[in-house]
Amino acid sequence: NRRIVLASRPQGEPVANNFRLETVNKPVPAEGEVLLRAVYLSLDPYMRGRMNDSKSYAEPVAIDDVMVGAAVSQVEVSNHPDYKVGEWILSFGGWQDYLVSNGEGLMKLGDNPSNPSYALGIMGMPGFTAYMGLLDIGAPKAGETIVVAAATGPVGATVGQIGKLKGCRVVGIAGGAEKCRYAKEVLGFDECINHKAADFAQQLAKHCGNGIDVYFENVGGKVFDAVLPLLNTGARVPLCGLISQYNVTSLPDGPDRLSLLMGTLLVKRIKMQGFIIFDDYGDRYPEFANDMGQWLAQGKIQYREQIVDGLENMTSAFIGLLKGENFGKVVIKVNNP
Ligand code: NDP
Incomplete structure (x- = not known):
């Protein structure tokens, strides 16, 4: 299991040394849990705020903890009655390959979604x-x-x-x-x-x-x-x-x-x-998903992704995002489906 942790807090612009890529043992799911293997990880500007040790609407990432963020994964092992192997899942799994979950906070994306990574962007x-x-x-x-x-x-x-x-x-x-x-x-x-x-x-x-x-x-x-x-x-x-x-x-x-x-x-x-x-609109997600799903299907909304290959390139992509080097939604492809 490869993962990127917060090594130190940035002063101003984040630099490579603020992050550390580590390899640890793959977690093992217990009874009632699933093992998720990430395919796409999201990069978003709010992650910069989580690197600061200051009070905000969400807790900061602790030093040596995995950087937070949304992930689109597939179920690799399931010991949970509601999940089956191969199913696509949106989770808040962070910057890593694997996550064990008891199902809390997971959103099902189906067995064969046409654009799974859209859950991190236009549909998310x-x-x-x-x-x-x-x-x-x-x-x-x-x-x-x-x-x-x-x-x-x-x-x-x-x-x-x-x-x-x-x-x-x-x-x-x-x-x-x-x-x-x-x-x-x-x-x-x-x-x-x-x-x-x-x-x-x-x-x-x-x-x-x-x-x-x-x-x-x-x-x-x-x-x-x-x-x-x-x-x-x-x-x-x-x-x-x-x-x-x-x-x-x-x-x-x-x-x-x-x-x-x-x-x-x-x-x-x-x-x-x-x-x-x-926090403010969570209960209105279905209304959005319905409208946006229709607009996309009707070709009324265009959507551009910038797919970056490899977890090892996630840090530099994040530093670039804050400087405007991205062109479209940045998605890190960490594993093949
Ligand atoms: P973007 O990909 O649009 O964000 C990065 C872009 O910001 C860059 O490509 C760059 O575009 C622009 N930018 C960076 N620095 C500057 C600067 N100094 N002056 C002007 N533009 C700059 O990310 P998102 O679409 O994901 O997010 C857009 C905004 O929405 C962010 O501020 C984010 O924090 C916020 N947000 C807030 C949420 C909320 O719940 N309130 C939820 C999600 C996002 P360019 O090269 O065109 O200048």
Whole structure:
């Protein structure tokens, strides 16, 4: 059983030495337990937060413990009446080959799912996050302008495409010309702006001529600074993530802009609401799965994965994800089905 543990806590950007790849004995399931063998492991930005020893909505990973995360596995041994060998399972198994479970927290994906890894992305946590954050908090109306950054990632790409299905004008923000082209040509966004361009804020203003009604916040930082003056009266801001801040170690330089933010929220009566997907919306998963399943089957939603081969490449893929080196949902293929 190969596994990646947290070796030390990062100061700022994670580095390879913060992780350790180990080989330990394969666990043996007792009566009433199953042995799961991972095929696909998920990489997600929230994992950076779990490396810190600070209070958050979830417990930090302890030093020498296996890094946490979702896994799509197959049952290799079953001593549990509800599970049979070969069945596909979504678990929270972490960065490792094998997991023993008594069935708690497992989700069955069937005997022969057509895209098992989708359970980590478009049909799973990121897709669900996009759906609930946009529709429940963003409450978009046809004709309104939605802006979303990390526009080609699993959350952002889904937000924008659902926005189009609801009749909105969608402006994406992404890191680089290739990602922007993809957002427009494949995902169907009306515009996509490169946040690395020197005139990014001006371009955003130019392409949001009627202001912004829904800003789906994935990144924070400079992108938010450019968005704030463009928000319309009554705008909604689902506060989903702040990836540009996950590696920072101190407050930014420059003048304090808190009063500018508060003043804008007040005068424009803006609703900004944070959410943690499963804590806040766990009971609404079936509604999402039903809609998204149909949209995918009808070809109304496009979904891009970046499959990385090998557990040994998981650490570098994670460091890259936080820097925007990924293009689409990062999935680590650790074993053959
Ligand atoms: P992504 O693959 O979209 O996240 C990585 C992307 O973030 C990068 O590819 C990069 O895209 C962008 N990025 C990184 N650094 C910066 C920066 N400094 N400025 C601007 N963009 C940056 O991941 P997900 O779709 O999985 O997640 C998107 C967001 O949603 C994250 O913030 C995540 O934490 C959050 N989230 C929140 C949940 C919740 O329950 N609240 C649940 C799931 C996700 P680019 O190259 O285009 O800039």
